Amino acid sequence: MALIVQKFGGTSVGNTDRIKNVARRVAKYRANGDQLVVVVSAMSGVTDGLIRMAAELMPLPSEREMDMLLATGEQTTIALAAMALHALGIPAVSLTGAQAGIVTDGVHTKAKIKNITPKQVHALLDSGNVVIVAGFQGQTSEGAITTLGRGGSDLTAIALAAALKADLCQIYTDVDGVYTADPRLVPGAIKLAEISYDEMLELASSGAKVMQSRSVEFAKKFKVVFEVRSSLNDNPGTIVKEETANMEDVVIRGVSFDKNQAKVSLIGVPDKPGIAAKVFKSLAEASINVDMIVQNISHGSGMPATDLSFTVDKPDLLKATQVIASLRQEIGFAEVLSDEKIGKLSIVGVGMRSHSGVAAKMFETLAREAINIDMISTSEIKISVVIDLVKGELATRAVHAAFLGPH
Amino acid sequence: MALIVQKFGGTSVGNTDRIKNVARRVAKYRANGDQLVVVVSAMSGVTDGLIRMAAELMPLPSEREMDMLLATGEQTTIALAAMALHALGIPAVSLTGAQAGIVTDGVHTKAKIKNITPKQVHALLDSGNVVIVAGFQGQTSEGAITTLGRGGSDLTAIALAAALKADLCQIYTDVDGVYTADPRLVPGAIKLAEISYDEMLELASSGAKVMQSRSVEFAKKFKVVFEVRSSLNDNPGTIVKEETANMEDVVIRGVSFDKNQAKVSLIGVPDKPGIAAKVFKSLAEASINVDMIVQNISHGSGMPATDLSFTVDKPDLLKATQVIASLRQEIGFAEVLSDEKIGKLSIVGVGMRSHSGVAAKMFETLAREAINIDMISTSEIKISVVIDLVKGELATRAVHAAFLGPH
Numbered sequence: 001m002a003l004i005v006q007k008f009g010g011t012s013v014g015n016t017d018r019i020k021n022v023a024r025r026v027a028k029y030r031a032n033g034d035q036l037v038v039v040v041s042a043m044s045g046v047t048d049g050l051i052r053m054a055a056e057l058m059p060l061p062s063e064r065e066m067d068m069l070l071a072t073g074e075q076t077t078i079a080l081a082a083m084a085l086h087a088l089g090i091p092a093v094s095l096t097g098a099q100a101g102i103v104t105d106g107v108h109t110k111a112k113i114k115n116i117t118p119k120q121v122h123a124l125l126d127s128g129n130v131v132i133v134a135g136f137q138g139q140t141s142e143g144a145i146t147t148l149g150r151g152g153s154d155l156t157a158i159a160l161a162a163a164l165k166a167d168l169c170q171i172y173t174d175v176d177g178v179y180t181a182d183p184r185l186v187p188g189a190i191k192l193a194e195i196s197y198d199e200m201l202e203l204a205s206s207g208a209k210v211m212q213s214r215s216v217e218f219a220k221k222f223k224v225v226f227e228v229r230s231s232l233n234d235n236p237g238t239i240v241k242e243e244t245a246n247m248e249d250v251v252i253r254g255v256s257f258d259k260n261q262a263k264v265s266l267i268g269v270p271d272k273p274g275i276a277a278k279v280f281k282s283l284a285e286a287s288i289n290v291d292m293i294v295q296n297i298s299h300g301s302g303m304p305a306t307d308l309s310f311t312v313d314k315p316d317l318l319k320a321t322q323v324i325a326s327l328r329q330e331i332g333f334a335e336v337l338s339d340e341k342i343g344k345l346s347i348v349g350v351g352m353r354s355h356s357g358v359a360a361k362m363f364e365t366l367a368r369e370a371i372n373i374d375m376i377s378t379s380e381i382k383i384s385v386v387i388d389l390v391k392g393e394l395a396t397r398a399v400h401a402a403f404l405g406p407h
Numbered sequence: 408m409a410l411i412v413q414k415f416g417g418t419s420v421g422n423t424d425r426i427k428n429v430a431r432r433v434a435k436y437r438a439n440g441d442q443l444v445v446v447v448s449a450m451s452g453v454t455d456g457l458i459r460m461a462a463e464l465m466p467l468p469s470e471r472e473m474d475m476l477l478a479t480g481e482q483t484t485i486a487l488a489a490m491a492l493h494a495l496g497i498p499a500v501s502l503t504g505a506q507a508g509i510v511t512d513g514v515h516t517k518a519k520i521k522n523i524t525p526k527q528v529h530a531l532l533d534s535g536n537v538v539i540v541a542g543f544q545g546q547t548s549e550g551a552i553t554t555l556g557r558g559g560s561d562l563t564a565i566a567l568a569a570a571l572k573a574d575l576c577q578i579y580t581d582v583d584g585v586y587t588a589d590p591r592l593v594p595g596a597i598k599l600a601e602i603s604y605d606e607m608l609e610l611a612s613s614g615a616k617v618m619q620s621r622s623v624e625f626a627k628k629f630k631v632v633f634e635v636r637s638s639l640n641d642n643p644g645t646i647v648k649e650e651t652a653n654m655e656d657v658v659i660r661g662v663s664f665d666k667n668q669a670k671v672s673l674i675g676v677p678d679k680p681g682i683a684a685k686v687f688k689s690l691a692e693a694s695i696n697v698d699m700i701v702q703n704i705s706h707g708s709g710m711p712a713t714d715l716s717f718t719v720d721k722p723d724l725l726k727a728t729q730v731i732a733s734l735r736q737e738i739g740f741a742e743v744l745s746d747e748k749i750g751k752l753s754i755v756g757v758g759m760r761s762h763s764g765v766a767a768k769m770f771e772t773l774a775r776e777a778i779n780i781d782m783i784s785t786s787e788i789k790i791s792v793v794i795d796l797v798k799g800e801l802a803t804r805a806v807h808a809a810f811l812g813p814h
Contacts, residue, residue, distance in 0.1 A: 058493055071482070075479045
């Protein structure tokens with residue numbers, strides 16, 4: 001008898017028929033004798049409707065009251081899901097995040113889980129119930145209702161799996177699992193049977209948004225094995241777990257292309273200590289996330305100077321160039337350029353550590369396709385390059401074929 | 408500085424514009440320096456929508472899960488109401504029933520309030536907030552969410568007013584207050600400035616459904632003075648309070664006509680002890696509420712026998728006649744008759760105690776209009792008669808004119 005935590009997102013519980021489907025799936029596992037904890041999100045559209053009403057009352061509603069408001073979405077789903085299980089003759093009890101013992105800090109709308117005391121969950125499981133838990137929410141130790149921010153329901157599932165020492169955590173979504181590349185870009189992309197936490201994290205940060213990084217990080221920290229799989233079929237998904245020895249046999253786990261990046265370049269930056277610190281401190285203070293950073297010797301003449309380039313999320317580009325422009329007098333660079341017609345191509349795999357020539361093979365492949373590389377950045381298990389946005393699809397296919405072959 | 412509890416029903420908070428109206432009204436009281444606790448219901452239509460979804464999943468959903476589901480309705484309203492107050496620059500904090508310290512028994516969908524520990528309400532009031540509390544809901548001492556059943560939000564307001572020792576409790580509704588008669592039936596009906604708990608209870612049980620009896624009973628028990636008034640205008644409403652000496656100066660406080668009654672008569676019941684007990688025990692076991700009971704000597708010949716008549720709510724008539732029919736062999740009555748074309752006319756007033764001839768005047772008035780009296784039942788402060796349904800309007804007007812005069 002295994003203890004399984006299953007998480008179903010807003011689309012999977014989008015109406016009562018879909019909730020019945022979820023109940024049938026849960027029933028199948030239960031028929032195998034498994035104990036089940038089911039985490040659900042708000043029905044798709046419900047949260048948007050609540051946000052719309054809030055916006056009719058105030059441009060920037062209080063975050064405490066937004067949490068009070070939005071928490072009703074998941075609470076509605078848990079009650080309906082319990083009823084759907086009852087209709088199949090299965091004992092089930094719903095619990096809000098607070099009732100499930102999820103205690104968070106007091107940072108409303110993006111609270112962090114501090115601890116979980118799943119006393120009631122255990123008691124209900126022991127007395128033979130399926131336990132339905134509201135995702136995305138918790139309460140402070142003072143009893144205020146909080147929400148966990150984007151991807152919060154995944155986090156609830158993984159954190160509960162950790163606290164309950166579950167045998168498996170299943171994240172049901174609208175894709176079949178994690179692929180070697182985006183199947184819409186690369187027809188030959190194949191679904192991975194397994195992937196390590198680190199590879200999953202690097203893929204997520206490279207634009208392959210199956211899950212938010214924080215949930216994967218939480219799983220890694222607490223060694224929660226989880227499976228990403230589809231709520232639309234019974235195909236096995238992708239198991240995300242700690243790295244195992246044989247994972248290094250595969251050089252590259254996946255290829256991803258992130259279109260959501262833009263590049264900023266400062267040309268002719270005086271070559272003095274403290275300049276980079278000043279630039280990135282100012283950007284951080286403006287809450288702009290910087291991804292890749294590259295510094296090179298400038299090709300100009302005269303004073304010793306360098307060129308400094310970095311990438312930011314596309315929506316932050318305007319703010320970033322404004323921040324940089326405001327530093328011009330102080331730093332004294334020659335000019336600032338920006339480019340949003342770029343993308344970031346990444347290859348990810350723990351096998352890189354033990355295989356040489358991976359970078360060379362990637363660059364060669366791109367050269368063969370006459371694709372110019374703008375910036376390069378590497379980590380232990382990832383190589384990322386910035387290229388022309390319009391070359392993204394061609395580059396992804398070529399690199400996928402070079403490392404993962406045609407299938 | 409007074410502490411006022413205000414309650415707004417589902418129609419008064421039916422959309423964001425109406426919630427803004429509620430906020431403006433609260434703001435006006437606050438500008439006077441009053442401390443305010445605002446109890447709100449679910450937005451009209453929301454509860455029905457939730458019930459509809461539940462019905463799509465199960466014919467008779469679990470009552471625990473119905474409570475979990477329906478409690479989201481009020482939780483949505485409190486968050487929105489707090490935001491609407493914030494938009495007016497007024498500090499406000501919302502609390503669920505559980506957070507407001509409302510502890511109930513575990514009878515889901517019709518829980519009874521066991522106690523209220525409004526620690527958080529006090530703390531928030533003391534720090535200058537308007538406190539918005541979800542009506543209709545509470546939690547058990549084990550932390551399960553419960554709802555209080557029909558009229559539950561009124562009960563929340565009155566119970567909170569009692570626990571907080573509020574100076575006044577205002578029940579906002581879609582009528583201006585309690586009238587001497589239904590203004591749709593009697594154009595000359597006037598709004599009462601005040602009424603005693605007992606009179607209000609007798610009127611409620613006579614079909615004048617401004618409020619559920621249980622809320623009035625609760626107010627009487629804990630001596631909570633409350634005002635029934637309109638959320639659509641600023642007219643003063645009707646104050647409901649303990650009987651005062653001068654209340655007896657008015658013989659009749661009001662006249663009501665209850666169309667929702669039906670009559671069942673057992674003809675030729677053997678005149679033996681225990682028969683009535685058997686009849687009403689069987690009805691009680693079938694959860695049928697009996698209102699008036701009248702027993703009279705039968706006009707038949709032969710064995711000593713009586714006629715036994717009683718009234719029930721119209722929807723219960725079929726069930727009641729079935730119960731009675733099933734007793735025929737055992738009891739041996741001659742026949743059972745039923746009539747749903749009747750209504751109950753009542754006059755209510757604490758002044759009856761000290762004024763004689765009230766019943767006579769009522770009967771005379773009806774006789775003058777050629778209205779036949781079918782059954783009579785009296786209490787210390789009420790006289791009720793069963794008459795022809797179609798004569799209801801005529802009878803109400805005539806009796807109103809006789810006791811309360813044309814205005």
